[in-house]
Amino acid sequence: MEDVATLGFIATTIGATWRLATPLIFASIGEVFSERAGVLNIGLEGVMLMGAFVGFAAVFATGSLPLGLLSAVLGGMAVGLVFAFFTITVKADQIVVGAAINLLGMGLTAFLFRTYYVGTGRGVEIAQPLDLPGLSDLPFLGEALFRQNAIVYSTLLVVLVAVFVLYKTSFGLTLRAVGEHPKAVDVVGRSVAAYRYGAVLIGTGLAGLGGGFLTLGHSNQFVEGITSGRGFIALAVVVFARWSPIGAFLVSLLFGLFYALQLQLQAQPALAIPYQALQALPYVMTIVALVMVRNKGDTPKTLGVPYNKA
Amino acid sequence: MTRFLIRTAQAIAMPAAAVLVALASGAVLLALSGFNGWDVFDVMLVGVFSDTRSVAEILLKAIPLILIGVGLCVAFRCSIWNIGAEGQLYAGAVAATVVGVSFEGLTPWLYVPLVMIAGALAGAAWAGIAGLLKVYFRASEIVTTIMLNYIALISTSYLVTGPLKDAAAAYPQSARLFKEAWMPRILPPTRLHIGILVAIALAIAFYVFLFRSSAGFAVRVVGTNQHAARYAGMNVGRNVLLAICISGAMAGLAGAFEVAGVTHRLYQNISPGYGFEGIAVALLANNNPFGAIFSGILFAVLRSGSELMQITAQVPQVLVSVIQGMVILSVVAFGVYRFRSAIHPK
Numbered sequence: 001m002e003d004v005a006t007l008g009f010i011a012t013t014i015g016a017t018w019r020l021a022t023p024l025i026f027a028s029i030g031e032v033f034s035e036r037a038g039v040l041n042i043g044l045e046g047v048m049l050m051g052a053f054v055g056f057a058a059v060f061a062t063g064s065l066p067l068g069l070l071s072a073v074l075g076g077m078a079v080g081l082v083f084a085f086f087t088i089t090v091k092a093d094q095i096v097v098g099a100a101i102n103l104l105g106m107g108l109t110a111f112l113f114r115t116y117y118v119g120t121g122r123g124v125e126i127a128q129p130l131d132l133p134g135l136s137d138l139p140f141l142g143e144a145l146f147r148q149n150a151i152v153y154s155t156l157l158v159v160l161v162a163v164f165v166l167y168k169t170s171f172g173l174t175l176r177a178v179g180e181h182p183k184a185v186d187v188v189g190r191s192v193a194a195y196r197y198g199a200v201l202i203g204t205g206l207a208g209l210g211g212g213f214l215t216l217g218h219s220n221q222f223v224e225g226i227t228s229g230r231g232f233i234a235l236a237v238v239v240f241a242r243w244s245p246i247g248a249f250l251v252s253l254l255f256g257l258f259y260a261l262q263l264q265l266q267a268q269p270a271l272a273i274p275y276q277a278l279q280a281l282p283y284v285m286t287i288v289a290l291v292m293v294r295n296k297g298d299t300p301k302t303l304g305v306p307y308n309k310a
Numbered sequence: 311m312t313r314f315l316i317r318t319a320q321a322i323a324m325p326a327a328a329v330l331v332a333l334a335s336g337a338v339l340l341a342l343s344g345f346n347g348w349d350v351f352d353v354m355l356v357g358v359f360s361d362t363r364s365v366a367e368i369l370l371k372a373i374p375l376i377l378i379g380v381g382l383c384v385a386f387r388c389s390i391w392n393i394g395a396e397g398q399l400y401a402g403a404v405a406a407t408v409v410g411v412s413f414e415g416l417t418p419w420l421y422v423p424l425v426m427i428a429g430a431l432a433g434a435a436w437a438g439i440a441g442l443l444k445v446y447f448r449a450s451e452i453v454t455t456i457m458l459n460y461i462a463l464i465s466t467s468y469l470v471t472g473p474l475k476d477a478a479a480a481y482p483q484s485a486r487l488f489k490e491a492w493m494p495r496i497l498p499p500t501r502l503h504i505g506i507l508v509a510i511a512l513a514i515a516f517y518v519f520l521f522r523s524s525a526g527f528a529v530r531v532v533g534t535n536q537h538a539a540r541y542a543g544m545n546v547g548r549n550v551l552l553a554i555c556i557s558g559a560m561a562g563l564a565g566a567f568e569v570a571g572v573t574h575r576l577y578q579n580i581s582p583g584y585g586f587e588g589i590a591v592a593l594l595a596n597n598n599p600f601g602a603i604f605s606g607i608l609f610a611v612l613r614s615g616s617e618l619m620q621i622t623a624q625v626p627q628v629l630v631s632v633i634q635g636m637v638i639l640s641v642v643a644f645g646v647y648r649f650r651s652a653i654h655p656k
Contacts, residue, residue, distance in 0.1 A: 042393075042452055082639075086639060086642055086643070090642060090643060092642040092643075093642075095391050095452065096593060096638060096642060097638075097639070097642060099393070099589050099590075099593075099638065100590075100635045100636075100638035100639045100642070101635070102586075102635075103586065103590070103631045103632070103634050103635035103638070104631070104632060104635035104636070104639075106628075106631055107628050107629065107630070107631025107632035107633075107634070107635060108339075108631075108632050110626065110628035110631070111339070111343075111626050111628045111629050111631075111632060112343070114626035114628065115343050115344075115626060116343075224628075229456070229457075229460055232453060232456045232457070233457075235452070235453055236453045236457075239450065239453070274468055274472065276464045276465065276467055276468035277468075279464050280460070280461050280464045280465070283457040283458075283460040283461050283464075284457070284461060286453065286457045287443070287449070287453075287454050287457050287458075290443070290447070290449040290450065290453055290454060291443060291447045291449050
């Protein structure tokens, strides 16, 4: 391991930052869609776990990485459908249903994992680093940034598509209107419920992909509770990012940096800080971030409020 | 009288139906995974009620569940989404340990209450952080309490491997608490201790507080409509702090009971998720502290049963989380639990 403040250390940290931010980028951009439509999904942790597990199980069974990633997305969406049904159709409280989704996600993935996979000890094939011709050969930054796998690169695409869809299409305009003034959307004859379902499915699909990255692009194993709070941190990222996709991308990178620093510094035996202090860093920073942004009132107006037609 | 009977029947029938649906889905999951669901439940139910010791073990597990559930009833009635009972439990356990290893030769009459108070205060303080951040910085308590959970767990891990570590032990664990600090047992030779009486007494006390006192009324009004509460001259921030600190104190007390009543040492993983389970306990009780006694015992039966399932039938114990999640969803679906939303900072 390199010493602190050497170029090598910095390069490793920068590379790890983007990689460790990747699950947060997917989950938080997805949650931006959901919350812009007025639906707060605190069940993200459970959704991500489901994505991580289903993705792992699919590759375990078929050996196909693309199929695994697709399954992670669909696994997240399946949980999202349950969430959407209870919050949008039954009009139950979003926090209550989100808490149930987390319990289900944690319990179900751990149950299935212990029933079918414990003791097999086998990992799955994961996405390999992809050198980008030209870019990877750049001095320093090429080494730091462009030795990632395709899933990490795809976060850039996701940001661009998210910005385009949310701000440049009529779908995005309506979706945002649903979160601000559902009545108006209803009056012009569009279904608030349909848009909310759509927003939740986009959100949970991306969160599922974020979970899938953990087992298929980062580690090659499923571990119970592998998300270790990333679903909750993604919720804080969305607030800090003020419900903007680009913001969510940048804030996720900031959190990725905390994770990276924590890992890199833990590997420094000379450091006198107890490793638990570093472990706690992302969680402490989440609280600091929430306090720093305060609530300036740009929360989507109907966030968390079920819509009653009539 | 008839009205009372009908209301009581309703209050019992709906949650009972919710639990049945949840158990049925658990059985389906078991069947799909190749277990015989019926046999498993049969063994489990016979096993958990087989003798005094088993029943005492259920009540022992019910202590933290009732305490946390009761506290969360108060918080949820005030629309405070305290998801941090797990961390508050750890805060209480740490404080109880520090007190419990510090004063040699103190009489139990002093020591036992001291340990309980230390746990409750630490839990209240840990929850109070999230309360203050909510009131003064409008930071969502949903996120802050969850982050405080992780911080409490990591801090506990640091304490039992460092400053509080028993030098003689190979494993990360604290020294044993002085015997005078242990919770007195009420049904020897079982491990059941006075905590169960304290939990039931507090459940009744907080029922009276919420539904028969003006301070409790204020807490509920703030939970229902902050505008109305403010208009009526109530101090919203103070009620929010009160409610979250009460729920934290109850979780902290639960932590103190675990250390001083069950393990007598602090370990890294002293709670098997009681803090999260308490959420389901409170919801199933429809946020009624008195009801939390029964839902707490019910969840303790499920937990005891799931342990037995794991031992006798190799069914992974985590199935209990699935059943808890299903309980919440069924409660929601049956419409027992209609709650106004309070995510929106008003």
